[in-house]
Amino acid sequence: MIQDGKLVAFATETVYGLGANALNPVAVAKIFEAKERPHFDPLIVHLCDQSQLEEFVESVSETAQALVDHFWPGPLTLVLPKRDLIPDLVTSGLPNVAIRIPERDSARELIQKAGVPIAAPSANRFGSVSPTTAEHVLDGLEGRIDAVLDDGACDIGVESTVLACPADGTATLLRPGGLSLEEIEKVIGKVLQLDPNQNRDDSPQAGPGMLSRHYAPSKPIQIVSSLQEIRDCNGKGALMMGSHETNQFEVVENLSPSGSLVEAAANFFAALRRLERTNIDSIVAMPFPNEGLGRALNDRLKRAAAE
Numbered sequence: 001m002i003q004d005g006k007l008v009a010f011a012t013e014t015v016y017g018l019g020a021n022a023l024n025p026v027a028v029a030k031i032f033e034a035k036e037r038p039h040f041d042p043l044i045v046h047l048c049d050q051s052q053l054e055e056f057v058e059s060v061s062e063t064a065q066a067l068v069d070h071f072w073p074g075p076l077t078l079v080l081p082k083r084d085l086i087p088d089l090v091t092s093g094l095p096n097v098a099i100r101i102p103e104r105d106s107a108r109e110l111i112q113k114a115g116v117p118i119a120a121p122s123a124n125r126f127g128s129v130s131p132t133t134a135e136h137v138l139d140g141l142e143g144r145i146d147a148v149l150d151d152g153a154c155d156i157g158v159e160s161t162v163l164a165c166p167a168d169g170t171a172t173l174l175r176p177g178g179l180s181l182e183e184i185e186k187v188i189g190k191v192l193q194l195d196p197n198q199n200r201d202d203s204p205q206a207g208p209g210m211l212s213r214h215y216a217p218s219k220p221i222q223i224v225s226s227l228q229e230i231r232d233c234n235g236k237g238a239l240m241m242g243s244h245e246t247n248q249f250e251v252v253e254n255l256s257p258s259g260s261l262v263e264a265a266a267n268f269f270a271a272l273r274r275l276e277r278t279n280i281d282s283i284v285a286m287p288f289p290n291e292g293l294g295r296a297l298n299d300r301l302k303r304a305a306a307e
């Protein structure tokens with residue numbers, strides 16, 4: 001199906017992706033159509049083997065090579081100078097291409113058997129909650145895609161960490177994700193951060209995960225530092241981890257009662273979907289500790305809560 005230019009959703013260790021042959025612009029265009037995704041949002045190209053890298057990118061800095069050696073396959077996407085072979089539609093006309101090798105065996109097997117790199121954004125409608133099961137994929141895209149390769153639930157549950165790695169050897173965090181900043185900095189030292197005051201929505205570099213409103217459920221979310229702040233809990237659901245006084249809320253999603261960020265990440269998007277399906281009016285959420293996967297979770301929460 002991939003070779004025929006069709007759309008196949010597949011599991012990765014992070015979230016389900018909506019895949020098409022990255023070298024076929026017509027197939028890639030179908031991804032944008034199925035997701036109703038604006039064309040200024042570049043896609044990640046998925047490979048199955050490091051040896052394919054030089055075919056698609058112009059240069060790999062020493063920094064980028066160290067990251068490849070340590071973390072691929074895995075939840076890390078590198079934005080590298082692209083070769084002409086990569087269609088402009090994949091990169092939204094940018095001179096760089098985002099590449100990763102997923103860790104999930106079935107994903108690499110799909111890419112290997114297809115014999116082409118696979119462009120894949122998360123397999124959901126643009127701006128909505130990301131899918132971590134095949135069922136979530138069908139909830140949003142049934143009838144719009146050709147197949148979904150069901151390989152159970154995703155292990156990590158939040159998207160890959162995206163780093164820009166230009167030829168000058170620097171590394172800049174574009175999106176916090178499934179690989180923590182702490183682990184990355186152990187290997188390459190200080191990672192540069194984008195200016196948080198810059199309005200990302202206006203920048204051509206801003207991919208979808210960088211838009212201020214994204215990953216958003218159909219109910220409003222309010223982020224609070226303590227659940228006790230909420231006096232009137234009528235019609236409200238709570239989203240948090242750890243132990244808190246919650247019996248005043250109509251519905252409670254505790255992502256990890258023991259306070260594990262890894263467990264919380266794995267449950268995050270599925271819990272938002274369950275809250276969407278209840279009859280509550282709005283969601284009250286507690287921020288996560290800003291370390292490890294907590295950074296990625298806070299990032300998703302902030303965007304999901306944005307007006």
Ligand code: TXA
Pocket residue numbers: 012014015016017018042043044077079091094096097098120121122123158159160161162174175205206207208209210
């Ligand atoms: O875990 C993941 O990354 C999943 C799975 C399926 O691999 N994919 C995913 O794709 O989350 P998507 O399209 O939802 O997010 C792609 C992100 C965007 O936020 C954007 O910032 C970045 O990748 N990106 C892609 N191409 C880029 C480019 N050429 N320059 C800068 N950023 C780019």
Ligand code: MG
Pocket residue numbers: 121122130208209
């Ligand atoms: Mg996405």
